Amino acid sequence: MEVVDKTKIKGGPIGVLLILSTIALLLGSVFVWSYVSRSVDDQRKIEFQRVVGMTEERVQDTLHMLVERLYDLRGFVSTGGINSERWINYLTSIEVEDRYPGMYTFAYAPVVERNKLESFISKIKNEEKSKEYQEYSVFPETQTPEVVPVRYLYTSDPDIGSLLGYDITTSENQVIALKKAVADDVPAITNLLHIGLVLPGNTKTGYVIMLPVYSKIDIVNYPKEERRQYFMGLVGTWVFPQGLLSHVDIEEELMAKEVSLTVFDGEDKPISLGNNGGDLRAVREINLLDKKFRFEFIGKRQKILDQFTESLPWLTLGGLIIINLMWTATVTSILLSRREAEKLAVEATKDLRKFKQAVEGVSDMVTITDENGVITYVNGMAEKITGYKKEMMLGKTPRLWGRQMDEEFYKNFWKRIKEDKKPFWGEVINKRRNGELYEAEVNISPILDDSGKLLFFVSIERDLTKAKAIEKIKTEFISLASHQLRTPLSAMKWFGKMLISGDAGDLNPMQKEYVEKIYESNEREIRLVNSLLNVSKIESGKILVEPRLTDLTRLISSVMTDFRLEAGELGKKLTAVIDKKIPKIYIDEDQIRQVYANLISNAVRYTKKGGVISVKVYLSKNFIMTEIKDNGIGIPKREQKRVFDKFFRASNALKIETDGTGLGLFLSKTIVESSGGKMGFRSSEGKGSTFWFTLPVKTKN
Numbered sequence: 001m002e003v004v005d006k007t008k009i010k011g012g013p014i015g016v017l018l019i020l021s022t023i024a025l026l027l028g029s030v031f032v033w034s035y036v037s038r039s040v041d042d043q044r045k046i047e048f049q050r051v052v053g054m055t056e057e058r059v060q061d062t063l064h065m066l067v068e069r070l071y072d073l074r075g076f077v078s079t080g081g082i083n084s085e086r087w088i089n090y091l092t093s094i095e096v097e098d099r100y101p102g103m104y105t106f107a108y109a110p111v112v113e114r115n116k117l118e119s120f121i122s123k124i125k126n127e128e129k130s131k132e133y134q135e136y137s138v139f140p141e142t143q144t145p146e147v148v149p150v151r152y153l154y155t156s157d158p159d160i161g162s163l164l165g166y167d168i169t170t171s172e173n174q175v176i177a178l179k180k181a182v183a184d185d186v187p188a189i190t191n192l193l194h195i196g197l198v199l200p201g202n203t204k205t206g207y208v209i210m211l212p213v214y215s216k217i218d219i220v221n222y223p224k225e226e227r228r229q230y231f232m233g234l235v236g237t238w239v240f241p242q243g244l245l246s247h248v249d250i251e252e253e254l255m256a257k258e259v260s261l262t263v264f265d266g267e268d269k270p271i272s273l274g275n276n277g278g279d280l281r282a283v284r285e286i287n288l289l290d291k292k293f294r295f296e297f298i299g300k301r302q303k304i305l306d307q308f309t310e311s312l313p314w315l316t317l318g319g320l321i322i323i324n325l326m327w328t329a330t331v332t333s334i335l336l337s338r339r340e341a342e343k344l345a346v347e348a349t350k351d352l353r354k355f356k357q358a359v360e361g362v363s364d365m366v367t368i369t370d371e372n373g374v375i376t377y378v379n380g381m382a383e384k385i386t387g388y389k390k391e392m393m394l395g396k397t398p399r400l401w402g403r404q405m406d407e408e409f410y411k412n413f414w415k416r417i418k419e420d421k422k423p424f425w426g427e428v429i430n431k432r433r434n435g436e437l438y439e440a441e442v443n444i445s446p447i448l449d450d451s452g453k454l455l456f457f458v459s460i461e462r463d464l465t466k467a468k469a470i471e472k473i474k475t476e477f478i479s480l481a482s483h484q485l486r487t488p489l490s491a492m493k494w495f496g497k498m499l500i501s502g503d504a505g506d507l508n509p510m511q512k513e514y515v516e517k518i519y520e521s522n523e524r525e526i527r528l529v530n531s532l533l534n535v536s537k538i539e540s541g542k543i544l545v546e547p548r549l550t551d552l553t554r555l556i557s558s559v560m561t562d563f564r565l566e567a568g569e570l571g572k573k574l575t576a577v578i579d580k581k582i583p584k585i586y587i588d589e590d591q592i593r594q595v596y597a598n599l600i601s602n603a604v605r606y607t608k609k610g611g612v613i614s615v616k617v618y619l620s621k622n623f624i625m626t627e628i629k630d631n632g633i634g635i636p637k638r639e640q641k642r643v644f645d646k647f648f649r650a651s652n653a654l655k656i657e658t659d660g661t662g663l664g665l666f667l668s669k670t671i672v673e674s675s676g677g678k679m680g681f682r683s684s685e686g687k688g689s690t691f692w693f694t695l696p697v698k699t700k701n
């Protein structure tokens with residue numbers, strides 16, 4: 001059992017690692033968060049640009065298609081022979097309404113000489129039956145040699161519809177575009193037009209794109225300078241910025257993302273306003289013929305991406321904070337429990353050291369072995385007792401110094417501690433390294449775990465050599481002293497007897513009384529010395545049982561005679577009932593006589609005046625039972641277990657009878673047991689006692 005002396009488990013590398021990992025996690029979290037935020041930012045920009053790009057593309061497409069429609073329309077008009085019905089049919093057939101939902105306006109305005117204006121109008125009224133044509137007039141009225149009135153109109157806008165008959169030459173803005181268109185045979189666009197100028201109160205603004213119409217269908221095959229002579233009018237379309245976006249999906253997309261669009265004309269005047277405010281901005285320049293429009297897109301950062309993507313950085317941040325908190329909590333608890341463990345370890349080590357010091361220091365030999373008896377620990381005393389060094393004992397079994405008892409002993413011993421798992425206690429003989437045999441008292445305990453499994457054995461061995469030696473000296477001393485005392489006591493006894501019997505002359509009554517007292521005291525002294533001698537004989541093993549065939553009935557009767565007189569004098573009754581069938585048996589007569597004498601004298605002594613003492617002897621199976629019953633003072637319950645101890649005297653007995661040695665019962669029991677019998681008693685304080693003993697029926701030696 002090596003006590004590991006590591007009272008301080010260093011916080012060292014694991015603590016540092018934990019702290020470093022926490023820092024790394026924090027830095028990692030910051031990185032992840034900024035990465036996610038940045039990529040969401042990028043995605044947002046890309047998405048915004050996509051919306052802007054798509055819008056731009058759709059606007060370009062729309063413009064392009066509008067111009068194409070104008071070319072188609074001029075081809076149609078050039079064929080001649082059209083009326084309002086065919087005009088409408090044509091435009092319907094090219095699906096104008098579907099392609100430009102809510103934004104279409106197409107018109108044809110022929111060039112009419114002023115002097116033919118009347119016939120032009122009356123011709124219309126003849127040809128066209130509808131109400132609007134019956135009210136057809138050219139307006140506003142001017143005196144220019146040529147007018148260019150709107151003859152056909154196909155529009156989704158009722159305001160524009162009321163411009164049927166409008167003479168476009170009355171608008172300088174339109175005349176400039178007209179001239180440019182006719183001069184180069186190109187689609188030309190006007191500057192910003194305010195409808196309010198023609199229709200008071202109307203706030204609409206927009207542009208007209210116009211394209212000259214010639215009486216030749218294949219006009220493109222003619223050189224440009226020749227085309228003028230075939231010029232017959234203009235086809236035109238009305239353009240306003242919102243209209244350019246009226247492709248349903250585009251508007252919806254813009255609205256969904258809350259992207260507002262402001263369109264500025266060539267002079268940077270806003271012509272359509274829809275600014276909702278926002279922090280994303282993109283500008284696109286879109287050419288509409290020779291006119292430059294600026295489209296300004298403003299978007300709101302949070303509206304571009306879907307809710308989930310937008311909240312991704314915050315979700316990430318929340319997640320990272322939770323992970324960080326959890327990690328911090330884990331690290332803290334690890335560090336705390338490490339500290340706790342360190343504390344416990346320090347305490348445990350201290351305890352263990354104290355324990356080890358204590359075990360090392362005890363005056364008994366302590367051995368710990370595994371379940372097979374292999375030694376795992378021995379204390380310092382083991383070296384002193386056995387003479388072997390610790391290193392020699394560890395890994396070996398206690399046979400090293402044992403093996404002096406017979407085989408049977410060790411078999412029983414192992415069965416008890418290993419199989420029955422019970423502690424063993426006993427005296428054994430062992431052998432020191434120097435070959436000397438020694439007696440030892442051994443106490444071996446099997447140590448079990450909670451489930452009853454055998455873990456190891458702890459053995460405590462006490463070397464009895466010294467104790468036995470002291471005991472021997474003591475016994476020898478008592479024996480010697482008793483012998484020395486007995487001689488003068490015997491002398492005193494005989495001289496006393498002679499004085500009393502008058503061998504040395506008559507004594508006067510007072511002298512006689514004094515000598516008798518001396519004689520009695522001397523008798524007591526002799527009894528004590530005899531008892532002491534017997535005890536010392538027993539302890540030195542010198543008590544010898546010398547069995548002789550004995551008539552027990554006679555023996556008892558003689559003892560009874562000895563005591564009856566004394567009992568009678570003290571006013572106590574002594575009776576005996578002895579079984580007639582009791583055979584002669586082999587016993588040490590002198591010693592058994594002493595047992596009867598002891599027990600009967602006790603019964604007489606510890607009974608008050610008027611007490612009754614009955615002796616009963618009977619044969620039972622293969623032993624003879626003797627019971628000596630009295631109705632005396634009894635023995636107090638709590639003192640009963642010490643009754644057969646050497647020098648025991650009960651507290652109640654001490655009060656009434658100071659004269660006693662406390663050796664009688666000890667001797668009696670020893671004698672009975674060495675004769676092969678047993679001794680016991682029952683007693684109740686104040687009521688009486690019954691001492692009993694058995695003797696084997698031994699009729700042959």
Ligand code: ADP
Nearest residue numbers: 602603606634649650653660661662663664665
């Ligand atoms: P002793 O009689 O000399 O004291 P014993 O060994 O004979 O020594 O008896 C021991 C003690 O046991 C007595 O002192 C007494 O207290 C108690 N004892 C023995 N016999 C009786 C008895 N019959 N009744 C009561 N106490 C008894």
